[in-house]
Amino acid sequence: MIAALEAENAKMSASLRAHDLLVQSLRARIAKLQKQAFGKSSEKIEREIEQLELALEDLQVALAEADTTPEVDEDDVANEEVAQAAPKSRRRPKVSKDIPRERREFDPGDTCPDCGGDLRVVGEDVSELLDMIAAQLKVTEIARVKKSCRRCERIVQVPAPSRPIPRSMAGPGLLAHVLVSKFDDHVPLYRQNEIFTRIGVDIPDTTLVDWCGGAMKALQPLIELVGKEVMASDLLHADDTPVRVLDRSRRGRGLGKGGKQGRSWVYVRDQRPWAGMAPPGAVYHFSPDRKANIPKSI
Numbered sequence: 549m550i551a552a553l554e555a556e557n558a559k560m561s562a563s564l565r566a567h568d569l570l571v572q573s574l575r576a577r578i579a580k581l582q583k584q585a586f587g588k589s590s591e592k593i594e595r596e597i598e599q600l601e602l603a604l605e606d607l608q609v610a611l612a613e614a615d616t617t618p619e620v621d622e623d624d625v626a627n628e629e630v631a632q633a634a635p636k637s638r639r640r641p642k643v644s645k646d647i648p649r650e651r652r653e654f655d656p657g658d659t660c661p662d663c664g665g666d667l668r669v670v671g672e673d674v675s676e677l678l679d680m681i682a683a684q685l686k687v688t689e690i691a692r693v694k695k696s697c698r699r700c701e702r703i704v705q706v707p708a709p710s711r712p713i714p715r716s717m718a719g720p721g722l723l724a725h726v727l728v729s730k731f732d733d734h735v736p737l738y739r740q741n742e743i744f745t746r747i748g749v750d751i752p753d754t755t756l757v758d759w760c761g762g763a764m765k766a767l768q769p770l771i772e773l774v775g776k777e778v779m780a781s782d783l784l785h786a787d788d789t790p791v792r793v794l795d796r797s798r799r800g801r802g803l804g805k806g807g808k809q810g811r812s813w814v815y816v817r818d819q820r821p822w823a824g825m826a827p828p829g830a831v832y833h834f835s836p837d838r839k840a841n842i843p844k845s846i
Contacts (some may be wrong), residue, residue: 641678685749713762723763726756778829781817788813811835
């Protein structure tokens with residue numbers, strides 16, 4: 549029986565080692581492809597990277613499922629000796645100090661369950677549980693009461709509060725979420741539509757597109773201010789990246805041929821390596837091509 553268990557354990561250990569090697573191989577392959585993604589076939593390489601990353605995630609999940617390390621009971625965690633003897637686990641999540649914390653106390657009461665004597669506090673064991681509050685939308689009804697003067701019958705009403713986008717029902721928090729999801733988290737607008745629909749609000753793709761355009765107009769003064777501040781730096785880091793964009797003039801050329809390659813230019817001010825006082829900043833510009841007059845005009 550013991551020999552069979554040892555053989556099974558050795559077999560599982562070998563399988564885990566093989567999975568680890570495959571994970572390392574996939575990571576190296578992804579890193580190599582990311583370095584090559586600047587060329588003409590970048591779109592094909594990006595798709596291959598996505599497939600490899602999915603395979604890598606599946607392997608990591610399989611490794612986690614196959615991990616035979618026994619879970620430590622909450623009562624054992626309270627015991628320092630058991631906690632110190634337990635094997636080192638993977639790196640714990642780093643939680644920002646800005647994350648709200650909620651304390652839940654479990655008090656054994658005031659009376660000893662054995663002899664009935666009074667209990668006194670001698671300490672406490674604290675563990676943490678990280679949870680997430682699901683995204684929630686709310687509708688704010690803006691009610692402007694109309695009143696009339698009894699003497700002259702004049703109608704009096706408070707003016708409507710300003711909105712980020714005129715005649716739009718999008719609030720500032722919702723606009724910020726849409727922009728961050730699209731431009732920072734790379735969630736396409738059609739997927740955002742699916743997410744919003746799942747939580748009870750159907751916002752068409754076309755409406756989300758209009759919101760992005762309206763938000764850019766509202767943010768334009770801030771964008772220009774940041775641009776002037778960054779471009780006034782004595783030292784700038786600059787680079788450009790190819791971006792596949794839709795070209796409406798090529799719409800009739802067939803599937804996959806309705807786009808062209810534009811360029812996204814980034815100018816970065818970062819004085820942190822030499823302890824500079826200016827705060828870091830970045831400015832992005834888009835151009836339809838890579839002609840020399842583009843960076844000169846910027």
